[in-house]
Amino acid sequence: MPIVAQSTETTDWVSRFADEVIAESERRAPGKPVVVASGLSPSGPIHLGNLREVMTPHLVADEVRRRGHQARHLISWDDYDRYRKVPAGVPGVDETWAEHIGKPLTSVPAPKGSPHPNWAEHFKAAMVASLAELGVEFDGISQTAQYTSGVYREQILHAMKHRRDIDAILDQYRTKKPAKQPQKSQKPVDEAELEAAEGSGAAAEDDGSSGSAGYFPYKPYCGNCEKDLTTVTAYDDDSTELTYACTACGFSETVRLSEFNRGKLVWKVDWPMRWAYEGVVFEPSGVDHSSPGSSFQVGGQIVGIFGGTQPIGPMYAFVGISGMAKMSSSKGGVPTPADALQIMEPQLLRWLYARRRPNQSFKIAFDQEIQRLYDEWDRLEAKVAGGTSQAIGAGGGSALPADAAAHSRAVRTAAGELPRTPRPLPYRTLASVADITAGHEDQALRILGELDPANPIASLEEARPRYDKAEAWINTHVPADQRTVVRQEPDAELLKSLDEPSRQSLRLLLDGLADHWSLDGLTHHVYGVPKVQAGFPADATPKELPPEIKTAQRTFFALLYHLLVGRDTGPRLPTLLLAVGQDRVRTLLGE
Numbered sequence: 039m040p041i042v043a044q045s046t047e048t049t050d051w052v053s054r055f056a057d058e059v060i061a062e063s064e065r066r067a068p069g070k071p072v073v074v075a076s077g078l079s080p081s082g083p084i085h086l087g088n089l090r091e092v093m094t095p096h097l098v099a100d101e102v103r104r105r106g107h108q109a110r111h112l113i114s115w116d117d118y119d120r121y122r123k124v125p126a127g128v129p130g131v132d133e134t135w136a137e138h139i140g141k142p143l144t145s146v147p148a149p150k151g152s153p154h155p156n157w158a159e160h161f162k163a164a165m166v167a168s169l170a171e172l173g174v175e176f177d178g179i180s181q182t183a184q185y186t187s188g189v190y191r192e193q194i195l196h197a198m199k200h201r202r203d204i205d206a207i208l209d210q211y212r213t214k215k216p217a218k219q220p221q222k223s224q225k226p227v228d229e230a231e232l233e234a235a236e237g238s239g240a241a242a243e244d245d246g247s248s249g250s251a252g253y254f255p256y257k258p259y260c261g262n263c264e265k266d267l268t269t270v271t272a273y274d275d276d277s278t279e280l281t282y283a284c285t286a287c288g289f290s291e292t293v294r295l296s297e298f299n300r301g302k303l304v305w306k307v308d309w310p311m312r313w314a315y316e317g318v319v320f321e322p323s324g325v326d327h328s329s330p331g332s333s334f335q336v337g338g339q340i341v342g343i344f345g346g347t348q349p350i351g352p353m354y355a356f357v358g359i360s361g362m363a364k365m366s367s368s369k370g371g372v373p374t375p376a377d378a379l380q381i382m383e384p385q386l387l388r389w390l391y392a393r394r395r396p397n398q399s400f401k402i403a404f405d406q407e408i409q410r411l412y413d414e415w416d417r418l419e420a421k422v423a424g425g426t427s428q429a430i431g432a433g434g435g436s437a438l439p440a441d442a443a444a445h446s447r448a449v450r451t452a453a454g455e456l457p458r459t460p461r462p463l464p465y466r467t468l469a470s471v472a473d474i475t476a477g478h479e480d481q482a483l484r485i486l487g488e489l490d491p492a493n494p495i496a497s498l499e500e501a502r503p504r505y506d507k508a509e510a511w512i513n514t515h516v517p518a519d520q521r522t523v524v525r526q527e528p529d530a531e532l533l534k535s536l537d538e539p540s541r542q543s544l545r546l547l548l549d550g551l552a553d554h555w556s557l558d559g560l561t562h563h564v565y566g567v568p569k570v571q572a573g574f575p576a577d578a579t580p581k582e583l584p585p586e587i588k589t590a591q592r593t594f595f596a597l598l599y600h601l602l603v604g605r606d607t608g609p610r611l612p613t614l615l616l617a618v619g620q621d622r623v624r625t626l627l628g629e
Contacts, residue, residue, distance in 0.1 A: 050443040051395040056101040058350055059320045066347065067317055071108035074099045074320040075349070076176075077309070079116040080161035081143060082125035085372040086402055087324075087357045088165075093391040094322045094354055096174045103452035111176040112316055117143045117158035118181040118302050120266045140265030140286065144182040158182070168375035172384045173451045186299045193311045193344060195295060197255045197303055199275055200343050201246075204307060205253035207339045208245045211331030245306040245336075258282045258301035262289035266301075310337035314346025321349040322396055325356065355399035360407065378402060381511040383504055384456055386415055389448035393441070404515050412465035418445055419462070459504040461495055467557070468501065470609030472509035473522045474617040485617045489557040522608050524618055525626055529601055533628040536597075543567055543594050544627050551620060560612035568594050601626055 063072040074095035078084055092113065099109040121143055124135045130149030138146040138157075146157035154160040169176065184190055197204065246255040254270040258280070267286040273279070278295040303311055312318070323334040338348040359373055378387050381404070390411075394400045403411055421437035422445050437445065449455060463486065475481040479498055486501060487494040498505060512521070536544075546567045554563035566576030568590040574583060599608050602623070608614055615623055 050392075050440040050447075052097045052101050052392065052447060053443065055098045055320070055350070055352070056105065059098055060102060060105070060107060062350060063319045066319065070317070071110050072099070072102050072319055073110050073112065073317050074102075075112040075114065075312075075316065075318040076321065077114045077116055078162075078165065079119055079143075080158040080165070081119065081122065082128065082161060083372060083374050084161055084165040085374050086359065086378060087372075089168075089375050090354050090357055090391060090396070091322065091324070092169065092174060092176075093172075093388070094352070094396050095320055096176070097392055097447055098320055100175075100447065100451050111174075112179055112318070113176045114179045114181060114312060115158065115162055116181050117162065118185050119143055119305075121146045121157065140263075140267050142182060142259060142264070142266075144180075145264050164374060164376050168379055171379055172375070172388060173453070173456050175451070175453065181302070185302050188299050190303070190311070190315070191296065191299075193315060194256055194303060195278060196344065197307055197311065198273060198278075198295065201253055201255055203343055204255050204340055205246070208306065208336060211336060212245075246304040255304050255307040256280075256295075256301055257304055258293070258298070260284040260287060260289055261291055261300065263287040306333050306336050307340060309333055310341035310346065310348070311344050313337070313341050313349055314344035317346075318349045320351070322352050322354045324354055352396045354396035358399065358401040360401060360403055360405045373402070373404060377404075381507050381515065382408065382412075383459065383507060385448045385458065386412065388456075389415060389418075389444060392447040393444040404511075408511060409466040409469065416462065416464065422446075459500075459502060461500040462504055463489065463495070463501055465504065465508050466610065467613050468505045468508035469512050470522070470613040471617060472505070473512045473516070473609060474524065474614065477509075481617075484619075485613075488555065488616050491556050522603055522614070524603055524622075525601070528626050528628055529604070532600060539571070540597060543571055543597070546570060547598075548624060548627060548629050551615075551623065555616075555620065557612050557616065560615050564595075564598075564611050564615070565591065598627075601628075 059072055059074070063070070076092045076095050078088055078091065095111055099111040102109040119142070121138050121141050123139065124131060124133065128149055130151050135146070143158035144156045148154045148157055148160040152160045154163055166178075246253055246257070251271050251273070254273065256270065257266050258268050258270070259266050260268055260282075263284060263286050265284065265286045268282045268284045270280060270282050271290075272281040272292075273295070279292055280295045280298070281290070281292040283290040302308060313321070326332065327334040329335070334351060341348050375387070387402075390400060390402060401407075418437060418441060422442055424436070449458065467489065468486075471482050471485050475485070482505070483495070483498050486498070486505075487496070489495070495501060547563070550563050554560050562576065568587055569578050569583065570576050572587060572590065574587070580588075595611060596606050598611055599605055602608070602614060602618060609617070618626070
């Protein structure tokens with residue numbers, strides 16, 4: 039199939055990488071499926087930073103499929119890696135798991151209460167479920183299965199035969215200082231990201247062991263304690279006899295490597311071996327894998343030993359969480375894709391990864407910022423729809439080509455459109471309703487039904503799953519002292535103390551309440567009261583008003599919040615008024 043030229047001025051980063059990947063795949067393996075790859079280690083919770091490792095090649099592979107080409111997205115589960123440390127904050131795990139350090143992840147027990155057979159499968163399962171919800175199509179490869187079944191036997195023997203060549207390549211970097219900063223991105227990296235990049239290099243990643251018997255790029259797991267605290271003490275190329283000793287338990291044995299399947303190539307050799315074995319054309323890597331001497335850079339030379347070529351591999355920047363620095367799965371409490379999908383629809387999460395180039399860092403909001411992100415998303419939806427949208431309050435206009443492309447990649451894949459909320463009401467409105475009603479669905483439906491009287495919502499199902507996501511955000515990420523509790527009785531003392539201008543503002547609000555009982559109507563009415571009170575039309579624009587009107591509005595809003603919920607602030611007043619209901623509003627405002 040001919041390659042369609044794309045204009046870099048009107049296309050997004052995904053299209054540009056797809057151009058390169060299709061061309062490179064045709065050059066390397068004409069007529070064969072395009073192979074892109076990701077690697078994930080289920081050593082603990084697989085977090086939202088790891089998701090970029092998946093979403094970057096997924097989006098490229100999906101664009102390749104959209105153009106009519108075949109594509110395979112491989113996810114290598116690095117479940118045969120060693121268990122390095124006990125991650126903090128994992129339920130069902132205590133200090134006794136430290137006794138398993140050094141074993142393959144698939145030989146470590148799952149956390150207590152888990153239905154899964156081992157540690158790796160426990161953390162893999164959550165990611166698989168999240169990827170399904172995100173519409174990510176992939177072929178999963180268990181490295182435990184690959185190594186223990188002997189799939190890589192020829193590659194292991196080849197690496198051992200060429201161990202001196204591998205050692206010579208690695209030796210070029212062993213004395214080099216790590217880079218002082220990562221490759222440039224569009225945004226400055228924070229100190230933690232810089233620190234992570236500086237920690238890269240040959241010394242930070244396993245490149246094999248050198249002893250009196252020489253260098254070996256292969257590490258056996260002990261036949262007695264199962265740990266990788268082993269040293270190869272002898273190897274014969276002709277017979278493939280290998281002798282190792284375990285420093286953990288003292289066990290030693292001699293095996294025939296041509297028949298032995300209980301060990302693996304060290305990481306800096308394992309990764310390029312897989313590039314060659316699978317024919318990978320595209321695989322991204324993080325900043326910490328891209329500095330001089332790190333695995334991606336060194337792998338570009340080692341891959342030739344296996345007869346392969348390094349993939350096209352963009353560096354991707356780290357993902358932050360509401361101001362947090364680089365995430366690390368070795369620390370407890372790092373949010374996972376499942377955590378994000380609890381509070382946001384998959385389309386929004388896909389969009390966050392699709393709209394930024396891989397070398398641009400970005401943050402995923404679990405705080406109030408999620409409301410602004412949803413507002414931005416709804417405005418984009420309206421623009422893509424040509425200025426019309428089911429989302430109340432979304433703006434019109436037309437979307438820029440790159441923005442429209444990111445939207446398309448968020449809402450659908452080559453296989454079809456992702457399930458979506460039939461009536462995507464504003465997230466901040468849904469969150470306010472969920473907050474105020476505290477789980478009472480009949481009350482929530484009443485309020486949502488009054489948002490747009492001309493086209494009322496008839497069932498909560500129309501607002502799902504967005505409503506459920508907003509409710510989950512309120513219940514899990516909004517502190518109890520910030521939740522909204524409507525007064526049971528009027529604040530008689532405050533009402534009695536009001537001056538005449540304050541009383542007049544309440545009368546103006548109450549007099550127009552019935553005629554403006556909808557979300558748009560109340561928005562206009564609430565903002566209009568201070569204008570009318572000052573002698574201006576209710577629909578006067580900010581340019582037509584003196585600056586003191588804004589002050590009067592803030593004072594008026596604070597008064598309403600105090601009378602309704604006993605605080606200076608709260609949910610948007612139009613939503614709050616709808617939630618409280620006309621009769622109760624009139625009572626609480628002293629009518």
